[in-house]
Amino acid sequence: MRKFGRLAQRLFNTPLMLRPEKAEMLCAALVDRLGIAKLDRLDGTSIDAAQLRLKADDWGAEYTPKTARDMYTIDRGVATLSIDGTLVHKLGGVEPSSGMVGYDCIDKILTDIRANDDAKVVAVDNDSPGGETAGCFELAKKIYANSARFGGKPIYAIVNEMSCSADYALACACDRIAGPETLVAGSIGVWTMIVDFTKALDKDGIAPFIIRAGDRKARGGPYEAPDQATVDKLQAWVDETWRMFANLVSKCRNIPVEKILDQQGDWYPGDEAVKLGLVDVIASPDEIFEVLRAEAARR
Numbered sequence: 001m002r003k004f005g006r007l008a009q010r011l012f013n014t015p016l017m018l019r020p021e022k023a024e025m026l027c028a029a030l031v032d033r034l035g036i037a038k039l040d041r042l043d044g045t046s047i048d049a050a051q052l053r054l055k056a057d058d059w060g061a062e063y064t065p066k067t068a069r070d071m072y073t074i075d076r077g078v079a080t081l082s083i084d085g086t087l088v089h090k091l092g093g094v095e096p097s098s099g100m101v102g103y104d105c106i107d108k109i110l111t112d113i114r115a116n117d118d119a120k121v122v123a124v125d126n127d128s129p130g131g132e133t134a135g136c137f138e139l140a141k142k143i144y145a146n147s148a149r150f151g152g153k154p155i156y157a158i159v160n161e162m163s164c165s166a167d168y169a170l171a172c173a174c175d176r177i178a179g180p181e182t183l184v185a186g187s188i189g190v191w192t193m194i195v196d197f198t199k200a201l202d203k204d205g206i207a208p209f210i211i212r213a214g215d216r217k218a219r220g221g222p223y224e225a226p227d228q229a230t231v232d233k234l235q236a237w238v239d240e241t242w243r244m245f246a247n248l249v250s251k252c253r254n255i256p257v258e259k260i261l262d263q264q265g266d267w268y269p270g271d272e273a274v275k276l277g278l279v280d281v282i283a284s285p286d287e288i289f290e291v292l293r294a295e296a297a298r299r
Contacts, residue, residue: 068094068112071105077296078289079119081109087131087166101128103135106170107142114146114153120296122155123289124174130165130187133241137248143173144252154295158288159183159279164267168278169245172252178281178288181270185278188249189265190241192234197222253277 071094072081083101091102094109113119146152157163157171159179164187171177171185179185201208201223208223219230246260255277263276273279281288 065093066095068108069116071095071109072113074116074118075289076293077118077120077299078123078292079113079116079121080123080125081106081113082125082127083167083170084125084127087128087136087170089132089135100131103139107139110143110146120153120299121292122153123292124155124157124171125160126157126163126167126171127160128164128167129162130167132166133190136166136169137244140169140173140248140252143170147173148175156288156292158285159185160285165189169248172249172278176281177279178283179270179279180284181282183270183273183279183282184267185270185273186263186276187265187267188242188245188260188263190238190245191265192238194220194226194231194234195222196225198225249278 072079074080083106085096085099085101088100088102090104091097091100092104093102094105096102096105110122113122143155146155148154154176155174157174157177159171159177161180161182162184163171163177163179164184168185168188177185210218210221210224212218216229220226220234242261242265243257246257249255249260250257259276268276268278270279270282274282283291
């Protein structure tokens with residue numbers, strides 16, 4: 001219950017813009033996690049915990065996994081896929097999961113679009129704060145190599161309305177970047193965190209004793225204070241990854257690396273992002289898609 005307290009707070013005792021059957025599905029999926037004993041329906045009937053569990057099993061049995069072709073739409077030659085949420089290395093399929101989008105998912109969808117003769121132009125609808133480093137640069141390089149610069153289908157990133165960090169790494173690899181004036185883009189930086197539990201453990205009377213073979217083994221773990229060598233190693237790793245990120249943006253956007261590094265990982269709103277060369281055009285999504293449809297008609 002403690003782990004799912006925030007979810008319960010958002011699901012119960014608050015107005016929802018949600019169809020009743022969807023609410024039932026959520027309750028069925030979380031019946032044991034949230035300790036639900038009974039669900040009273042709007043029609044006066046009730047469902048007990050056992051019936052809810054059966055519903056959850058039924059919905060799972062009826063579910064059909066989606067293919068890459070199911071994960072994008074085509075309108076007058078413009079294929080649109082959405083990147084919405086936190087980016088992670090591997091999800092194994094093509095569907096987002098719990099607010100996460102896998103780089104492997106995006107790759108499979110883009111591969112299908114490239115093979116689809118009905119798709120003349122690609123639009124990537126971005127609204128993401130970024131995510132994991134693992135898998136990001138590889139996908140960005142693949143997007144760049146298959147863009148119109150090298151004879152591929154034109155691919156446009158639409159910042160609707162956030163493209164930061166790892167998401168911007170993908171967006172910058174597209175041929176063009178556009179979005180409304182309220183967009184947020186950039187955050188070309190890298191960070192990591194060391195968690196030190198030693199003071200909390202000491203307060204609770206717990207004293208971990210670490211036995212290791214190899215002096216550097218498991219350094220930076222949460223059960224001992226980090227030594228300077230560990231901090232220096234992680235800092236060097238973060239710095240090198242930042243340099244890789246800056247080089248990618250420099251190559252894709254034709255901006256000097258030092259100018260990107262001078263941004264110090266900051267993010268920028270629409271007009272400022274355009275001035276810095278991070279975004280090409282400020283326009284509404286409707287205006288952007290009209291331009292893309294016109295381009296698709298010419299191809």
